[in-house]
Amino acid sequence: MGKILTGNEPGRPRSFCVEAALAAAMRVFAAKGYEGASLSDLTEAMGINRPSLYAAFGNKDSLFRQAMDQYVQAGAEHVAECLAAPTAREGVERLLREGVARWTDPEWPGLCFVTQMPLQGTGASIETRLDMAEKRAIVEQALKRRIAQAVADGELPRSTDADDLARFYFVIIQGLALQAQHGGAAEDLLSVVDVAMQRWPARAAADA
Amino acid sequence: MGKILTGNEPGRPRSFCVEAALAAAMRVFAAKGYEGASLSDLTEAMGINRPSLYAAFGNKDSLFRQAMDQYVQAGAEHVAECLAAPTAREGVERLLREGVARWTDPEWPGLCFVTQMPLQGTGASIETRLDMAEKRAIVEQALKRRIAQAVADGELPRSTDADDLARFYFVIIQGLALQAQHGGAAEDLLSVVDVAMQRWPARAAADA
DNA sequence: TCGGTTCTGTACCGAACGATACGCAAGTGG
DNA sequence: CCACTTGCGTATCGTTCGGTACAGAACCGA
Numbered sequence: 450m451g452k453i454l455t456g457n458e459p460g461r462p463r464s465f466c467v468e469a470a471l472a473a474a475m476r477v478f479a480a481k482g483y484e485g486a487s488l489s490d491l492t493e494a495m496g497i498n499r500p501s502l503y504a505a506f507g508n509k510d511s512l513f514r515q516a517m518d519q520y521v522q523a524g525a526e527h528v529a530e531c532l533a534a535p536t537a538r539e540g541v542e543r544l545l546r547e548g549v550a551r552w553t554d555p556e557w558p559g560l561c562f563v564t565q566m567p568l569q570g571t572g573a574s575i576e577t578r579l580d581m582a583e584k585r586a587i588v589e590q591a592l593k594r595r596i597a598q599a600v601a602d603g604e605l606p607r608s609t610d611a612d613d614l615a616r617f618y619f620v621i622i623q624g625l626a627l628q629a630q631h632g633g634a635a636e637d638l639l640s641v642v643d644v645a646m647q648r649w650p651a652r653a654a655a656d657a
Numbered sequence: 658m659g660k661i662l663t664g665n666e667p668g669r670p671r672s673f674c675v676e677a678a679l680a681a682a683m684r685v686f687a688a689k690g691y692e693g694a695s696l697s698d699l700t701e702a703m704g705i706n707r708p709s710l711y712a713a714f715g716n717k718d719s720l721f722r723q724a725m726d727q728y729v730q731a732g733a734e735h736v737a738e739c740l741a742a743p744t745a746r747e748g749v750e751r752l753l754r755e756g757v758a759r760w761t762d763p764e765w766p767g768l769c770f771v772t773q774m775p776l777q778g779t780g781a782s783i784e785t786r787l788d789m790a791e792k793r794a795i796v797e798q799a800l801k802r803r804i805a806q807a808v809a810d811g812e813l814p815r816s817t818d819a820d821d822l823a824r825f826y827f828v829i830i831q832g833l834a835l836q837a838q839h840g841g842a843a844e845d846l847l848s849v850v851d852v853a854m855q856r857w858p859a860r861a862a863a864d865a
Numbered sequence: 866t867c868g869g870t871t872c873t874g875t876a877c878c879g880a881a882c883g884a885t886a887c888g889c890a891a892g893t894g895g
Numbered sequence: 896c897c898a899c900t901t902g903c904g905t906a907t908c909g910t911t912c913g914g915t916a917c918a919g920a921a922c923c924g925a
Contacts, residue, residue, distance in 0.1 A: 461903075462902080
């Protein structure tokens, strides 16, 4: 992932790769939070200095949003991939299990991006927070659509309220991510997934 | 709640009520987070000035912990009160429903205290964060004990793993609180509680 | 009235923050 | 070689942060 040089533009070419720098910034933001990530932290991790950062990304807030966009895009693909499983149940279970695997992986960068970081008083601008809320809603919407389809397909009882069930699993996702960030062990969280999935609404039979 | 004057100590008496000031500080911390709450915010809300704050509470970190202690104590009492319900099911349901009511109440101060605030990179000291983790574990332990008792009482099937079930509902609590902080509507969250409680393990019958 | 002690209020400290001005380096087309 | 354009790097801006020194005010016991 070196720098992308087209060789046509005038002026001195950029000496770093924007995507790699964004990825580095994302890791810093994920590790330290919005306010906790100082410009010095960011520039050091990105391997560039301050004015280059401002020239390339405009702003700390703007940089955060661009880093987040990169993460959210990858995350959205992962969600879609999971939910593409043959049944909604498998899809949701994959989403939860792989989510736990990622969130408890110390190498995984973007823990708090979709779940919690941009809260009130973290210094992020109001637009950024609204943007995050929008991005977060995408996951919930995807869950909602997949579950609604499962109801239509007959995988779930016709009495199922897709919105409620989607919200339910979305709350679990956020709770899992939060607990992971608090240092919860992967095995404990996976057992929560077990309990959550064990209670997936059955078509007709009991699910004792 | 005015100042408590014993009239025996020498020196100039304190002109403010420590408890009231702590409560005010708690509201500020809850609203803006640890770093987001500046000393100016705090002193203004508490109605005192900086040196008084330092003389009375020692430190920003120390102030935070004392404010948190006050909140956690009230919270722990509430948890115990809820879980004292005749059945564990009623207790957990009360805990979730009243939790949602509190967290979505804009007047309620301490939303993020037990759930999320003191994360990495928020500026809080490592000891404070460990302290918070400990306090958070208290709720989970209470849940665990109550559910274990319910298993012993025969309210829950003997095959129930109390630890797993407690962790499950604790994750839901955290997810609900998190979503509330993201601006989730009370009715939506209550419907999540419905789904979560609807799937409380039945003794023997099916729970379609 | 007078030490002794404790709190209050102003004014300030050094450090770190986000953000920028400006001169130099490194490329382009002519 | 030469304007011209663009990114790089140093050095610095003004602000805000958490934390304090210091002087005066308000209470005690004698």
